[in-house]
Amino acid sequence: MAGVLSKLHNSAQHVKDLAAAYLRDGEKGRQSDIERKSNQFANVQLRIVVMGESGSGKSTLINALRGLDEDEEGAAPTDCTATTTEITPYPHPTLPNVHYYDFPGLNTVKFPVKTFMKKTNFAQYDLGIIVTGSRFTENDQLLAKALEKAGKPIYLVRSKIDETVRSERRRKGYNQEETLQRVREQCISSLKAAGIQEPRVFLCSAFDLDQYDFPKLKETVVSNLSETL
Ligand SMILES: Nc1nc2c(ncn2[C@@H]2O[C@H](COP(=O)(O)OP(=O)(O)OP(=O)(O)O)[C@@H](O)[C@H]2O)c(=O)[nH]1
Ligand SMILES: [Mg+2]
Incomplete structure (x- = not known):
């Protein structure tokens, strides 16, 4: 085990x-x-790895999970241009043995997929959070498969859900619940196609932290991990 x-x-x-x-x-x-x-x-040290394509919102999510604003001291740098270039650990705010590992974005010139997958030792992490933007990509699928192969629990965070809601809202007959449900089902079926038996999906907006699934994500990370400490 x-x-x-x-x-x-x-x-x-x-x-x-x-x-x-x-x-x-x-x-x-x-x-x-x-x-x-x-x-x-x-x-006991627990390592939560946060991975995904460049710009999907990994560093922003880590700051939110740590309760930090992006310009606060100790926050992970975030930007609309490629930002994270080194794997960086950040401590959990209340569980000192738990660290979030902020990964450079997959699929950039500096970190092409092949090198990234070859160099990353997925086995050394205890839990994987994949942050995906508006589409679940082939690279997200590669990450999910690699984490699954290493026997790690996976959470899929569909980031920037505020942007999706904002653009879908303009459509005739828009219904927010239905839109969110469609996005959720799409994420679940993408994970199932990658061989994940019980997909865990969280629709999040880093700018509306009390809305959508962010409160549930935060609670799930803590409740699952605190059982292990
Ligand atoms: N609207 C919206 N924008 C977001 C959200 N999360 C992140 N962003 C924006 O997306 C951009 C990229 O965010 P980062 O957190 O730096 O993304 P990253 O995945 O760490 O990027 P790399 O380190 O370059 O791979 C920034 O401009 C963020 O403000 C979100 O939930 N909603
Ligand atoms: Mg980053």
Whole structure:
């Protein structure tokens, strides 16, 4: 069992160990087991990799997940031109052992797909977030397949949903729920075509953080990971 799955297993085992210690030694046993486990979990590092095509909104998403404005100190640089050139880790705001890894955009002159896929060790990450823009591309599919092959859970973030809503709104008979549903279904079927059994898709806008699926994404990342710590 690898990555998050094995850490989840450890977490379930943790609960069993606590119960056993309590039955054996009462409250004192439970306390010492908590101390032992806390020390053990202090060394667990979790790595969330954020990947996708250039300009899809990876760095902006990481800043949003960390609760930082783009011009705040410590925020990942973002721009409308190719920006991230080195893999950069950013700590989770409340879980110090958890880091988001901001990747350079796939499919630029500096990072052509072939080199990118060859050089990236997908196995070293615990969770993959793929950020896709207005279309799920062949490169997004390559990333999904590589993460799946490495046995990593995948979240697909369909970014810039505010732009989609804004342009679709002009159509006659526009219905926001239906539009979002269509986009969601398209993302799910693209992931299924890439061989992902249970696609997890989040429609997000970095500029409307309390709308669409961003609150759910933030909560899901924390709830899934905090179980493992
Ligand atoms: N409207 C809208 N624009 C966004 C959103 N997310 C990012 N952007 C814009 O998209 C552009 C690129 O964002 P970045 O976060 O720098 O994209 P990136 O994927 O990190 O880009 P590279 O590092 O070059 O690969 C910036 O101008 C952002 O302001 C969003 O949800 N909605
Ligand atoms: Mg970037």
